[in-house]
Amino acid sequence: MTASPATDQRFERLRAEFPGTKDGPYLDVSARCLLYSGARKAIDDYLDHNGMGTIDKAAMFAAVEKTRGLYAKLIGATADEIAFTRNVTDAIATIAAALPWKAGENVVLCESIEHPANIFPWHGVAKRTGITIKSVSGKDGHIPVDAIVAAIDGGTRVVAVSSVSFAPGFRLPLAELGAACRERGVLLVVDGAQSVGVLDIDVKAMKIDALATSSQKYLMGLYGLGFLYVREDLAETLDPVFLSRFSVDLGDQHEGSAGDTSSYELCKGARRFDVGNYNYPATVAVGASLQLLIDLGLKNVEAYVCGLTREFADRLLDLGLPVYGGRTNLAGSPIVTVGKMLSTDHDAKGDREMMELHDFLKAKGVRLGVRRGLLRFSFHLYNNRADIDFVVDLVRQWQKTRAQAAD
Ligand SMILES: Cc1ncc(COP(=O)(O)O)c(C=O)c1O
Structure with a gap:
């Protein structure tokens, strides 16, 4: 099930009730939420x-x-x-x-x-x-x-x-x-x-x-x-x-x-x-x-958020990033993780390439997490497609800089 355009607009309007959305993509609700104005x-x-x-x-x-x-x-x-x-x-x-x-x-x-x-x-x-x-x-x-x-x-x-x-x-x-x-x-x-x-x-x-x-x-x-x-x-x-x-x-x-x-x-x-x-x-x-x-209805929230995570995962995969689980494993989750190896250690930061990407995104204002060696992007009802575009553009920039450095 995907959210209808009217539902999308309703969620878009709600962003104003989450002041933290103004500071760039907040993709770390799996750690803690952005506080709602109410x-x-x-x-x-x-x-x-x-x-x-x-x-x-x-x-x-x-x-x-x-x-x-x-x-x-x-x-x-x-x-x-x-x-x-x-x-x-x-x-x-x-x-x-x-x-x-x-x-x-x-x-x-x-x-x-x-x-x-x-x-x-x-x-x-x-x-x-x-x-x-x-x-x-x-x-x-x-x-x-x-x-x-x-x-x-x-x-x-x-x-x-x-x-x-x-x-x-x-x-x-x-x-x-x-x-x-x-x-x-x-x-x-x-x-x-x-x-x-x-x-x-x-x-x-x-x-x-x-x-x-x-x-x-x-x-x-x-x-x-x-x-x-x-x-x-x-x-x-x-x-x-x-x-x-x-x-x-x-x-x-x-x-x-x-x-x-x-x-x-x-x-x-x-x-x-x-x-x-x-x-x-x-x-x-x-x-x-x-x-x-x-008031929003959890079915609508789920459809909206999981629509975003699916799109996000697809676009990262299209850029060649190792989305954990690939295209098929992501059914209906608010979380997308990126990295090759699931470590056993809660805060593992062993994958240098992924940590480099993490630091780059963080320096550009993306709030995300790292768990078990994977970059963790978690979405909620205040996220939108502009957040996805923002991160995807940054990933492209990062890839370009790395490719130039390798030449
Ligand atoms: C799956 C899961 N269970 C539990 C917790 C936290 O447990 P507690 O609320 O007891 O600190 C977390 C994250 O903090 C979690 O991701």
Whole structure:
């Protein structure tokens, strides 16, 4: 699906709401977003109240519930299925630690492709409970769904994957994996850091049991706030590791009262995983961005952004650049990576030619990343074709200068 010309114009007009677009192509949302003016205004309002001593706690709680509801709507869940976390790691660790493990059970994942956020929490649980980690090998930069499914055995309780990897940025066929896991009675836990907010992730349609994300990337919010979705009937069976006053249904009592501790009831669904006061400024910021994403429609955002990445990858390939995965591997991802080798080291900078190109682009005002030895270009709804033209022209200039130097 590609975006219609009318949709393209709508996105074009939106650029004015992202002041950072004025300084050249911003292609690094996979690290952190450009802040949306609506989010900025929400934070400023919060800080004004904080500065003047007029923060209204009831209004803050209402804002928390509004953001919870908006996030739920974005991913096709209900508000009771959403908990607030600090980041992705916190969300994954929360669900991992709450599952009632039995020694001998296992978790299947692909360590060579996953971000450490989706690796260490499982090892932490393994150390404490005697479960094992079954790590399958990555295949040409992909998390191989067939190998993941083949690794599932009678002891597998969880399959943990990222929907789009941080490098090389390939997208996993989640619905296919979700169906295979559900058929086998295995829980699918997804790291959505590089997909939620840009791809049309629907937790019910994709049969996802738990989804972890943070808000500073495609959700266009701040560091220090994330979300955990847990399917409600699963969450209802779980005890939070950190039992807090916000895990417990206090009815009409003040949040500061413990009530009758001999007979407390856990909150509905994933709400039981909330822990103490919230990151209010980050909550109102991401609330504004969530409203924007919902108004635009994730299907439109996905079509627009993936249309840009496809065009970008094609044009770089036409110039002879080693787009990782070539033309066929890029289906529907907001990330394009360039380089010959996927290194094992997160910040590897071993490919001198690519690092030269990186430095050249950066010096000319392109904001991009380097991950695992690859140049990483990540797109969001504020990018446009002019950004692509700008980078493609610079690549041509760089190639010309190198060719002249080699003569
Ligand atoms: C796939 C993926 N997962 C997780 C994270 C970050 O995890 P956390 O929010 O816990 O810092 C990142 C990037 O920062 C990522 O790319």
